[in-house]
Amino acid sequence: MKRDLDLVRKILMYYEDKEMDGMDRAIEVEGYSESSINYHLLLMDEAGLLRCERSVSSCTPSRVIKVYPFSLTWKGHEFLSSAKNESLWGKAKSLSLDKAGVLSFDIMKDLLISMAKDKLGLP
Structure with a gap:
């Protein structure tokens, strides 16, 4: 499965x-x-x-x-906080599949956090 x-x-x-x-x-x-x-x-x-x-x-x-x-x-809440936004979720999925060809939990988590930081203007 x-x-x-x-x-x-x-x-x-x-x-x-x-x-x-x-x-x-x-x-x-x-x-x-x-x-x-x-x-x-x-x-x-x-x-x-x-x-x-x-x-x-x-x-x-x-x-x-x-x-x-x-x-x-706590870990579940943290991941969901970054994955809740439908737009960011879709962009992160597309980026991960297009660039890396995989949909890994850790990559998605890192991408979602990075995208949220970008929106906030954080390094």
Whole structure:
């Protein structure tokens, strides 16, 4: 399964908009399958973007099967702060794909921060 940074961004926005800090057994994101969402939730937990409870395999306790998210972490809030602006997000995606041919989380984060600094006239 491929990582989809648009889905990561949408999930982060979902958790930012949540009023209560409670565990979700399942979330829906329009246009995405349950398996794709679950895969991305696991990736986001591994990346430290979401605070989650982990469900592990009874046969292999080190294997995480599913995560149940509660809320954004500091890192999740920081990334979303730079990724929230639709215009900047689209420009950063285009620039990353056109110039580097990749859509990396770290490159996107750096590009978004750099573009925001440019708009503010910061070095």
